[in-house]
Amino acid sequence: TTNDFVKIVEVGPRDGLQNEKTIVPLDTKISLIERLSTTGLRVIEAGSFVAPKWVPQMADSTSILSHLLRSPPLAPNPVTYPFLVPNLKGLESALPSTTPPPHPGASEISIFASASEGFSLKNLNCTIATSFERFEPVVKKALEHGIKVRGYVSMVISCPYSGDTPPEKVVEVTKKLLDMGCYEVSLGDTTGVGNPYSIDVLMKALLEAGIPPEKLACHFHDTYGQAIVNCMVGLANGIRVFDSSVAGLGGCPYAKGATGNVATEDLVYFMHSVGMKTGVDLEKVSEVGAWISEAIGRKNNSKVGPALLAK
Ligand code: HMG
Ligand code: MG
Numbered sequence: 001t002t003n004d005f006v007k008i009v010e011v012g013p014r015d016g017l018q019n020e021k022t023i024v025p026l027d028t029k030i031s032l033i034e035r036l037s038t039t040g041l042r043v044i045e046a047g048s049f050v051a052p053k054w055v056p057q058m059a060d061s062t063s064i065l066s067h068l069l070r071s072p073p074l075a076p077n078p079v080t081y082p083f084l085v086p087n088l089k090g091l092e093s094a095l096p097s098t099t100p101p102p103h104p105g106a107s108e109i110s111i112f113a114s115a116s117e118g119f120s121l122k123n124l125n126c127t128i129a130t131s132f133e134r135f136e137p138v139v140k141k142a143l144e145h146g147i148k149v150r151g152y153v154s155m156v157i158s159c160p161y162s163g164d165t166p167p168e169k170v171v172e173v174t175k176k177l178l179d180m181g182c183y184e185v186s187l188g189d190t191t192g193v194g195n196p197y198s199i200d201v202l203m204k205a206l207l208e209a210g211i212p213p214e215k216l217a218c219h220f221h222d223t224y225g226q227a228i229v230n231c232m233v234g235l236a237n238g239i240r241v242f243d244s245s246v247a248g249l250g251g252c253p254y255a256k257g258a259t260g261n262v263a264t265e266d267l268v269y270f271m272h273s274v275g276m277k278t279g280v281d282l283e284k285v286s287e288v289g290a291w292i293s294e295a296i297g298r299k300n301n302s303k304v305g306p307a308l309l310a311k
Helices: 012-016 026-037 061-070 088-094 117-124 128-144 167-180 196-208 227-236 264-273 282-295 304-310
Strands: 007-010 108-114 148-154 184-189 216-220 241-244
Touching: 007 264, 012 026, 026 061, 026 282, 061 088, 088 128, 108 117, 108 128, 108 167, 117 128, 128 148, 128 167, 148 167, 167 184, 167 196, 184 196, 184 241, 196 227, 216 227, 227 264, 241 264, 264 282, 264 304, 282 304
Parallel strands: 007 241, 108 148, 148 184, 184 216, 216 241
Antiparallel strands: none
16 A cells, blocks of 8 residues: 555654753764664754753754755665754754855754643743744744744643643644644654553544644654554554654653653564554664664663664
8 A cells, every 4th residue: 555654753863862961972963864864764853953051962953954964964865854943043043054154954844832831831931822923933934935844742641740731732732833834743742651542542632623644743752661552553543654763862851751752773663563664774773773872872772773783
């Protein structure tokens, strides 16, 4: 069938590294992105244009963007490199630049909203309503420049600050992002507290509200080891875009207790095992996972990668 292709959005260089305590050298970040580019991945989130005093680890994202544009990584297929943008100031960094070194600008950005007030205040320093007032001109200007915009919704199941998230709230925020011009909305179980039941209830609420599955992506963190089974529920509900992080890197600096995303290696293995196609070379991506874990001195949080490489 034509519905057996799953697009994997690799978020390791951004969601994976943003929470690392010691600053990862720019060369290591660029090498990570270049290595990931050889694996068949089609989307690699490469950084974020946020306030450096909030997230110092992402402060060199401008250098990453200009490097990627000046020396595009070797890849077997076209790769998109999106960057997170919270406001107009962040968008400036994504636009074409004439100051040396000049570059033609990012082709895609992501804006990130929350389904919970508590997390919106922690993460964006403003209410959900104010965050949307700030996103509006960002999306408008990005689209005027031909930059595609993806949306994120955080805390879609529960929030450490505000408690359980009503699915209707996720529906409301998702619709707003789509109405604003986002081509796709990624649903963040930021702290990994979802289970197959709560994820299914959420999926059904979104689909019953008339949001087509083609407009949705699953962004599940693996804090409690439930991310793969939750992705399976997404798959069963018709979702074909999944976010993951090589070696399961990551966590959100403003989400207490959150660990990394589902590992890309584990997601690819799972998808292939149920007959889906990803275009991703599992062995190659496992090697990248082993390399980055070693390079930043971190435990490899993938199960599949080390098992495969040990064979
Ligand atoms: P604020 O402090 O309210 O902003 O932060 P402000 O407008 O008052 O500015 C404060 C300072 O930041 C000023 O500098 C600005 O120039 C600067 P100063 O005058 O003090 O020297 N500034 C910026 N600098 C660079 N780029 C910018 C920018 N904006 C302001 N874009 C703000 C508000 C939104 C900026 C801040 O809260 C912020 O940067 N938040 C981002 C937090 C973040 O990156 N979180 C992680 C990503 S989200 C996530 O991980 C979840 C996700 O994975 C999905 C999921 O798992 O659920 C996506
Ligand atoms: Mg995340």
